[in-house]
Amino acid sequence: MQISRSMEYAVRSLVYLASSNKPLSLRQIAKGENIPAPYLAKIMRVLVNGKIVNSTKGRNGGYFLLSPPQKIALYDLYILFEKKEKLLPCFENASFCPAGKNCSQKIVWFKIEKAVMDAFKKVSLKEMVNKNKLRKVKYERSFNQIT
Amino acid sequence: MQISRSMEYAVRSLVYLASSNKPLSLRQIAKGENIPAPYLAKIMRVLVNGKIVNSTKGRNGGYFLLSPPQKIALYDLYILFEKKEKLLPCFENASFCPAGKNCSQKIVWFKIEKAVMDAFKKVSLKEMVNKNKLRKVKYERSFNQIT
DNA sequence: ATAAAATGGACTTGCTAAGTCCACTTTTAA
DNA sequence: TTAAAAGTGGACTTAGCAAGTCCATTTTAT
Numbered sequence: 317m318q319i320s321r322s323m324e325y326a327v328r329s330l331v332y333l334a335s336s337n338k339p340l341s342l343r344q345i346a347k348g349e350n351i352p353a354p355y356l357a358k359i360m361r362v363l364v365n366g367k368i369v370n371s372t373k374g375r376n377g378g379y380f381l382l383s384p385p386q387k388i389a390l391y392d393l394y395i396l397f398e399k400k401e402k403l404l405p406c407f408e409n410a411s412f413c414p415a416g417k418n419c420s421q422k423i424v425w426f427k428i429e430k431a432v433m434d435a436f437k438k439v440s441l442k443e444m445v446n447k448n449k450l451r452k453v454k455y456e457r458s459f460n461q462i463t
Numbered sequence: 464m465q466i467s468r469s470m471e472y473a474v475r476s477l478v479y480l481a482s483s484n485k486p487l488s489l490r491q492i493a494k495g496e497n498i499p500a501p502y503l504a505k506i507m508r509v510l511v512n513g514k515i516v517n518s519t520k521g522r523n524g525g526y527f528l529l530s531p532p533q534k535i536a537l538y539d540l541y542i543l544f545e546k547k548e549k550l551l552p553c554f555e556n557a558s559f560c561p562a563g564k565n566c567s568q569k570i571v572w573f574k575i576e577k578a579v580m581d582a583f584k585k586v587s588l589k590e591m592v593n594k595n596k597l598r599k600v601k602y603e604r605s606f607n608q609i610t
Numbered sequence: 611a612t613a614a615a616a617t618g619g620a621c622t623t624g625c626t627a628a629g630t631c632c633a634c635t636t637t638t639a640a
Numbered sequence: 641t642t643a644a645a646a647g648t649g650g651a652c653t654t655a656g657c658a659a660g661t662c663c664a665t666t667t668t669a670t
Contacts, residue, residue, distance in 0.1 A: 317464055317465065317466060317467070317541075317545045317550070317579075318464065318549075318550060318551070319464060319550050319551050320464070320627070320628090321627075321628065321629095322627080322628080324551060327568065328568070331568060341645085341646065341647090342646080342647075343645095343646090352628085352629060352630085354629065354630055354631075355628065355629050355630080357647080357648080358628095358629085360647085360648095361647085361648065361649080364647090364648090371646090371647060371648090372636095372637085372646085372647080373635075373636040373637060373645095373646055373647045373648085374635095374636050374637020374638055374645070374646055374647080375636095375637055375638040375639065375644075375645050375646060376637080376638070376639095376645085376646080377636085377637070377638095377645080377646045377647060378646075378647085379647090390571075390575070394464075398464045402465075403464070403465060403466050404465070404466050404471060420591060420592075421474065421475070421478065421591045424537075424586050424590050424591050427582070427586070428537070428582045428583065428586065431578060431579070431581070431582035432464075432578070432579050432582060434578070435574070435575045435578035435579060436575065439571050439574070439575065443571050444567060444568045444571050445567070467658070467659090468658075468659065468660095469658080469659080488614085488615065488616085489615080489616075490614095490615090499659085499660060499661085501660065501661055501662070502659065502660050502661080504616080504617080505659095505660085507616085507617095508616090508617065508618080511616090511617090518615090518616060518617090519615085519616080519667090519668085520614095520615060520616045520617085520666075520667040520668060521614070521615055521616080521666095521667050521668025521669055522613075522614055522615060522667095522668055522669040522670070523614085523615080523668085523669065524614080524615045524616060524667080524668075524669090525615075525616085526616090
């Protein structure tokens, strides 16, 4: 059981965005976070459609957060990138399980699932940004080299 | 993020075993839980090596729990079947992340990871067995047909 | 002896996450 | 007004690994 690379990239990109006071281009984010640019493009589209970020086209265009970091929960990203909200395969494909609907195991799985979801709901982007001003400075230096 | 099929099969097989008062053969479990027998064989080996069950060979051989169900936590299975105990890819492959070791995001990920692990630690096999005596009866009937 | 069981490990298959590519639109600086 | 720099959409490829198979071996009860 593991977080997808997409989700990880998304989180890192958003933290990166949250540390900036101006929109950042795909290239800037990709370079700064060491993420393959074409793949990041795909991820950013998901974030745009998911109303997490917005974008402007053309020269000087880029991406920016639509809400302040403390309003963006990791759970919001979870549902965008880990579509299978259900931890268990049997939830998706009930035919597998001979017990069908009257399965006492489900109750337990649901409990676990809820605990996991709650863990993601409790954390906002803000918790991931604040503590390292060092990184922010480093990144801003990188911007200057790029632009 | 999803539980592996292996883990699901393992849980179901163990619940099945917990409902029986005698050792059950691979075939019996596979049939009863509708799991491909050769694949289940692989899973049972992991459970034997992991000291969750024990086995006897030869005629009338089979598998049985090594501990009472309330002593077997889902977490014990988690560490056997979801080897990547770490939720995040970056934990495995630190080189990906430009922030390296001094990464404030890690602290947050660890929190989430702990919450997930705790959820699995809290649940024992017993919670998954008790409630459906119906299934037990049904299964025992199946045994009779098979043996 | 033989049939029924587990064991070990090499092998194949299939799914899907991860990543690429390209044609297109929008914007703006020169 | 045009060229370069940005995002968009979607089809496509690659690669890794979970899921599943197979077979040769060992063990044991009858």
